[in-house]
Amino acid sequence: MTTLETGRTVGAGIDRVDAPLKVTGSAHYPNDFSLPGMVHAALVGSTVAAGRIRGIDVSRAEAAPGVLAVITHLTAPALERGPMTLLGGSPPAPMQDDRILHYGQHIAIVVAESAEQARHAARLVHVEYEAAKAVLDVDDPRAEIVENPWGLDTQRGDIAAGFAQADVVVEDTYTTPDNTNNPLGLMATLASWHGDALTVHDSTQWPHNVRTSLATIFKVPESGIRVLAPFVGGGFGAGLRVWSHVILTVMAARQVKRPVKLVLSRPEMFTSVGHRPNSVQQIKVGATRDGDLVAIEHHGMSSVAMEDDDYEPVSFGSVVAYACPNVLTRDRQARLNIPCPGSMRAPAEGQGNFALESAIDDVARAVGMDPLEFRLRNYADEHPLLGLPWSSKALRECYLEGAERFGWSRRTPEPGSMRDGRWLIGYGLAGVSYPFYQVPCQARASVRRDGSAYVRSAATDIGTGTYTVMTQLAAELLGLEVEQVRFDLGDSDMPYAPQAGGSGLTGALSNAVHTACRRLVQEFLDVVADDAASPLRGAMLDDVTVTDGRVHRIEDAAQGESYADILARHGLEELSADGRSTPPQSEDLGMALAGAFGAKFVEVRIDPALGLLRVARVVSAIDGGRILNEKTAASQIIGGTVGGISQAMFEETATDRGTGRIANATFGDYLMPVNADVPDMEVLFVGGPDRATAVGTKGVGEIGLVGLAAAIGNAVHHATGRRIRSLPITIDQLML
């Protein structure tokens, strides 16, 4: 239950604590580090998508200037596959045999004195392939189909009976393409061995996973491995796994006995660190003429790699979105000769919501109801599967306050009925119910003789604001000023933290920091428990609070003393305490655990003669539980919205159907929004702290993206009468 009551520093939109480093170029990302004696690596990627390596000639590469080693599957040591993780299996160990499973697969690593020499030598590796016909399409009859890959297929009610009651049924197929995460930071690894000990700078979202995985893969003790990632140049999911290039860099460093740095090239970022897989979705929705949903059936098909896994249940979001008595969801994957997909900001939700929220609009129109009214009519007041009240849900407020701010009431329902000169105007909206996710986390808090605090956990801040919000939270809980608190992260020697992902880190970490800070205050009370000189003698934790660096009795603020005084009188330099959080359980609380909710309102403008589509305005109304920092939380939503606009209108990773080659693997060819493509936007936070945890946050890192594709598609329909069911929405689909 929520216990954090005050809001002195928590919630305030203070500037990021790491802003001075980031604006001066002083924040050090993994590829900014150098070590004495460091050498450089470059990769050789397969130019075919399936088959075998018949021969690989490295003699010219080995003879090239500066080259120290060229390692291939013929010379690589045997490596274990990484362990099972919270996110599923690890990628296969690289370069263990002659098989080619996808284009770009790493088949050699070259180490040289300079990066230029390594890159040049990599081009001299001569490969002969025995190419096979690659399986590249989910419809290819040769593709192995994995049914119900995560055991999440659901059915409630009687789907056939539901459709039999329906007066209106819409049934359509939606497709979404491969998208590539493309964090701006090229992912880099710098590995340095000292005997069996290993230090790694890595562009990871999860240092502990890198540590555990490398210990397994190289059969060395975890205690000797240290993984550092104080700053990461974005991730969007690309840094969640210990990918092949990380393993190969560590392997190369062990062989040449020098520190080795590898920086992926931008084209390699398209084939080495995951991507959002394409999807083909069939969705069927039935409603009565009064506007009551009676049946939803949603089938999702995604692509996955031949010998790897990806969690991508695209239809699962349709289970809990609406109060509908009959719902069936099914997911499948087709195994293809492609680089393995992985999580990309709002995995599965980003694709599934596009189909669901487009179909909901079509149903609303078919029954002659405003799409906002239709969504409110079918609002899920309790969790549709569990039948429990939500731990928090302000989606209704999101709809109503968002509509008010946007001016939804000005919308005239007929498609094509709103114009501004040559521009057709369309209003569209979409609702989002983001799933709850939290996993165990730990943190440690210390207060020193000077009264300042040091709090840490092995988390990462990939731009989300973790440094800042945890500093604010610890300052609040310890009664200190923000300037007196340092929160540190990005080091696997710190207490265990899970990945920055799944919109789950803030909830997990804030509750660990909460526990650590409360226990630290208890430590101070323990020290003075029998101290006749202390006004806190004998006080219990619930009797005291903390203000201005002092612990004092709640009923009498004069009855207390400062951290510094307690430490000095008892001859202590510092006191520390650990805290850990475990995810709340619905059955224990009698509440369904809620993730964030949101309503997205979009105005588009379309030039019908040219097919030009512009997003003119976006209002995002978000129930994110307790907001720890209004400024950084709003940035998360703004950034997610840009990602959503990008998914809707720009991004499509193009795979050549003949060769499996990524045909647009550069920033010149792979479209993403630039400054001129993005409008100013409004973000509203509604609702209050979630009841399931002490701090009451709900993650906001992904919900910003979800719903934009459907809201833009719905707005395009409103402007033109044309329903686009294939992303991205491009000019050729809009020529009228």
Add this chain to the structure above:
Amino acid sequence: MKHTETETRLSGQSPPEVPQVDITLTVNGISHSLQVDTRVTLLDALRDHLGLTGAKKGCDQGACGACTVMVDGRRVVSCLALAAQCQGREITTIEGLSTDGELHPMQAAFARHDAFQCGYCTPGQIISAVCLIEEGRAETEEDIREFMSGNLCRCGAYPNIRAAIRDVKAAVHDVKGES
């Protein structure tokens, strides 16, 4: 079915020796003499030879703007400039923007407006934004959007980047108005 990947252009030749050149780069007002492989870009010279890692490598193809630095007062994507071409030119990087520990107004505005998230594109955005105003291209909102479109931000901080630039631009106007 067999497929042979060949490097015909290079096959049979011995790898070429790459000449080294002695150059002097003037960066943030300080002159540095170094010997580099002729293939070394300005970006790699700054980062790997001079330890100035503020400018970032996001694509190495001139498409993202993360490596933007000033060369003789103009914004340049340093991944597309060879170090050897920059001899005798005045180079300013993000590390040279603040003076005596005081943030440049654009740096302060970026912090205030939360005009970044991961921060990786930020040095390039800030250099570009400073030049934008000096170029007289921050007069209108449309200009700011257009002439900042060479700097990608994957975290999507574009609206806040514009707000920071507007803020600095307005302050420049205020100062001019008073004088």
